Amino acid sequence: MKTMIKNLSFLLASVIILSACGQRPSENLAVDMEDVEVGELQISSETMNEIIQNIASPIEVAALISSLNIPFSTSYLADPDQLSTSTTSFEMAFYLGALSADLGYLNMYEKTGSAVNYLSSINRLADALQIGQFFDFATIKRLATTSSDLDSLMFISVNSFNNMDGYLRETERSNLSALMIAGVWLEGLYLATQVSTQNQNEDLESMIGEQKLILNDLLLVLNNYRNVEIIQGYITDFEAIKKAYDDVKITYEVGEPQTIEKDGMLMVVQSETSHVNMSNETLQDIVNVTREIRNMYMNI
Template structure:
């Protein structure tokens, strides 16, 4: 059975936000309990060996660069999906929407998207992946944004870990693709105009490394006709990223540690031309529209 690892060290960043933002002893004690639980989930997820992206890192970039929260960019939770592939893709999309809401402490929306994730998981026959315990913890911590962030982050680790344990690598590949596409859709719609000095766009170019991992995983399961269709959509994105050439070495991006596990960072720096960025933005919008209307 193939083993998976969350590519981004989301919890390290989340813990920093948590330490800065706690304002009362009561909040600290409550959040400490949830932190312990979530760190345990993270440790489980990091003991595996195939790299997949988490949408959370993109949204931390959004917040760091002072981009806004726009609810109208989120996928509606009222849509009814009937096919398995549509449910898997939109499970990933809802995970991204949950992460975006969580990073901005939009707790009611965080709860709403977790409920949508729980419902889709039940429809897919994987409700044990997103346990009712997570949902109860979210409901009980609506007034504690720090705990909400930890719990919602933990749900993604739990989804990947449990799907992996169940041998559902194909589902992981599709869910991860849905989440990645939604993350880029939101990010590219928050940047109005291209500028070669725009830090958000420059960070986005580094997604080439992340995308290559995502695409390789889809290729492994492309004997399935539905996955092959998703991969075909991603072929257009690959064509854009393949145009990007490494410019120089720096300390950012992804690299392998001595155990051979990819960690945050890629020592190659990439950048978009205006035409490449606009092409990516257009293709992501087209693919995302197709995904949510399946």
């Protein structure tokens, strides 16, 4: 068995990175919104917000991979053109999240040329789902095609996601929001697990192990919509990933309180260190089931 330690002093945020760059007609992806009118959120907004904040952002996952000096590989990425006129709104929402994770990976490696196709596809999906109006496309386009200001990119992207998420809840389409979050999470886990098969690193494996906690939260959200047949399929598949995590053990060690400045005010925060205990066999099980399920969904 191996024990991996990771400091949890940083903020985890769910980032959706969108742009209007290289637009293609969105009429080809028009959807009937009647199939998503049953998506009223049954858990509190506070709980939903907390779950969103605890999902590692695409930029954060990519930043960790990049910091390990691991070479860039297009083989990890989904096909941005793998879209169909018969694709449902549920599949679009999930795919939008997955492509956002890939876009974070591309930007971290400064692959701005390749990013254009992802930006275009994400824009088409957002327009088809009638949420494209909630994004500052001009600003995000400028930031997403350069690597000079990732902090601003993260801030604006999170703000855009929050606006979209709020609108989907108001219009009783929070099931689509849940699937976008699930798409971000699964693609991020896939990137991390695929890299881990070629490059052993304790920080990376620790992050993979800690996704056990996030997965429990995702299933809590998805189970709100278990009466929708297509979402029940997502739940079944994510339960299979959860089973692979059964033998992962996570404990926490409380550290010394730290004083930080936020918005001009001093705040005392409690530092915490997580300890992830996971065998090589368990890690391989997670890698295998994640790859199988992710590849199934990316062949829409």
